[in-house]
Amino acid sequence: MSVAHVVVVMGVSGTGKTTVGQLLAEALDVPYAEGDAFHPPENIAKMSAGTPLDDDDRWPWLDAVGAWAAGRAGQGGVVAASSLKRSYRDRLRAAAPDVVFVHLAGDRALIEERMAARKGHFMPTALLDSQFATLQPLEDDEAGVAVEVSGSPEEITGRAVEALRRL
Template sequence: MSTPHVVVVMGVAGTGKTTIGPLLASRLGVPYAEGDDFHPPANIAKMSAGVPLEDEDRWPWLDAIGAWAHERAGLGGVVSSSALKRAYRDRLRAAAPGIVFVHLTGDRSLIEDRMAHRQGHFMPTALLDSQFATLQPLEPDEPGVAVDVSGSPEEITDRAVDALRDRERSSAAQ
């Protein structure tokens, strides 16, 4: 991508945001921020206990991610955030209007299997149903691309880079 954008790697738990985010940042030559690090301790405690977050829990978290993205405007960066609802993405864009989303998508059984085998993460597999129920995929007027999560992390990252470049080329041609 020619202009440094802030890219939000989004999707339900288990799609690989924490794996793909740093790889994508490295490929784009920009810093990476782990979205989970922006959660207040109360949110992590709730999710660790298998309790889905409410919107009121998410606003301070989204505002913290938005502030980071705002600071990176014009410099570029990659940050992970589930950003499951349009309202959450709108809030992030209000803080940093140049944000572009990479929505990691995939088959539910693949994502559930990946969640079941990951180590050291606070999000239990039991919350996957609530994640899919909450998910509002990117709409055509939202700046972003959808990327399938099947394959290796390198293959997924290649697809993300290609999709972002294709998006930038088509935007420049309009």
């Protein structure tokens, strides 16, 4: 994989997008961006209250993430952004055609356990079911890889780096 690509680390909340994204950016020697930072305050408030976002909430957020990715074209980068639906990934690709995705996937019970253990995050575990209901895994025609989230963040990152090399 060329570092000129922007990698979008995707998956439901609690899969380790931020942690793995930061480690992946370090391994690839490219900048990292936290997708949650692109959410407008209204989205954060909605999720903090336990209300799932709808597509109208997500479009401006995806456009902001896509603009960041487009700005990194030819230079590379890593951004953590849930990108749960194909239409969301299509929107990101429309802004930045060369993005590739790393789908952090795993067992619901493990992910819920990790969500419950983290401190200070706005996403409550009560929204995990809505995240899984929304999730559409990568399709064969999408540039990207699925990586299992069991093990340490370093092990997950290592699997991601190896899978990206095979693209």
